[in-house]
Amino acid sequence: MKVKCDITFIIVSHNSAKTLRGSIESCLMAAKEFDRLKVRIVVYDNASADESPKIIHEFVEKYPQVFIGIQGQQNLGFARGNNQAIAASPSREYVLVNPDVMFKPEAIRHLQNTLYSASDIAVVCPQLLNLDRTPQKSIRRFPTFTYLFLKHFLKEKLLNSVCKFDYYYAEMTPPEKAVEINWGIGAFMLISGDYIAKHGLFDERFFLYFEDVSLCLDAWQNGYRVLYQPQASALHLYSQASTSSKFNYLTFIHIVSALKFFAKYRPYQIQWQLISWLIDVNTKLMNSARLSKSRKILIGNG
Numbered sequence: 001m002k003v004k005c006d007i008t009f010i011i012v013s014h015n016s017a018k019t020l021r022g023s024i025e026s027c028l029m030a031a032k033e034f035d036r037l038k039v040r041i042v043v044y045d046n047a048s049a050d051e052s053p054k055i056i057h058e059f060v061e062k063y064p065q066v067f068i069g070i071q072g073q074q075n076l077g078f079a080r081g082n083n084q085a086i087a088a089s090p091s092r093e094y095v096l097v098n099p100d101v102m103f104k105p106e107a108i109r110h111l112q113n114t115l116y117s118a119s120d121i122a123v124v125c126p127q128l129l130n131l132d133r134t135p136q137k138s139i140r141r142f143p144t145f146t147y148l149f150l151k152h153f154l155k156e157k158l159l160n161s162v163c164k165f166d167y168y169y170a171e172m173t174p175p176e177k178a179v180e181i182n183w184g185i186g187a188f189m190l191i192s193g194d195y196i197a198k199h200g201l202f203d204e205r206f207f208l209y210f211e212d213v214s215l216c217l218d219a220w221q222n223g224y225r226v227l228y229q230p231q232a233s234a235l236h237l238y239s240q241a242s243t244s245s246k247f248n249y250l251t252f253i254h255i256v257s258a259l260k261f262f263a264k265y266r267p268y269q270i271q272w273q274l275i276s277w278l279i280d281v282n283t284k285l286m287n288s289a290r291l292s293k294s295r296k297i298l299i300g301n302g
Helices: 017-031 052-062 078-087 105-115 145-153 156-162 193-199 211-221 249-264 266-301
Strands: 007-013 039-045 067-071 093-097 101-103 121-129 188-192 225-236
Touching: 007 017, 007 078, 017 039, 017 052, 017 093, 017 101, 017 105, 039 052, 039 078, 052 067, 078 211, 093 105, 093 193, 101 105, 105 121, 105 188, 105 225, 121 211, 145 156, 145 249, 188 193, 193 211, 211 225, 211 249, 249 266
Parallel strands: 007 039, 007 093, 039 067, 121 225
Antiparallel strands: 093 188, 101 225, 121 188
């Protein structure tokens, strides 16, 4: 039987060698604040082709008491990779850390104080910062289908004029203490181990993207709260790869995950059913037009 830790830091890497070492070292610095027998750092590698496996092995050799490295044989995705990692270390609480995130130990204390301030808190998110220390848009409202659809095709200024939806809490006065939010991006968050034991972590239907939105919505629906703690902060070397061009592989994954999200929850299902019906009707009309055209060609040739 595995001994339950007080805290476990979780990192899922995939070709993350450029930033992975800094992220792991941040976790090690924070781990020094705890009894070494009650803290773990688990890094699950999603079949990286770069130097990530080598970096992980170095830390396993150097810190065998606190460090667990797991080498995946294939890329399972972000959600499933995290679920595999938490299974390796039963814990009272988990800190999910992206391999491109760096933080100071005091950030963990702020997050912990918030998590244990009430029994119905499941997730606490910090303030994420760019390298120049400007805040990132890391806390958000649950999306609407219309907003995300328009967001993909319109520039931000035009989007704001067409769709009045405060997705990024831009109209909220910057808080000085913890406040409730709909959801925060999963790059760095503290999650209750008791909550995970009861309800699980990520929905593995999401390979990448929207697993954090789903986690937070599930928490709210299960009677728990999600909080943002601005006194805790971390540097996030954020790259908007899925939105940096009109269409690429990550954009495709983002769209697929968004559709899975809208199909999962009841408030969105009617919209999704309507869209599915429209797609189905469009497909039938196109097939009918092709069939009609083929018949005309056959008649003409006859």
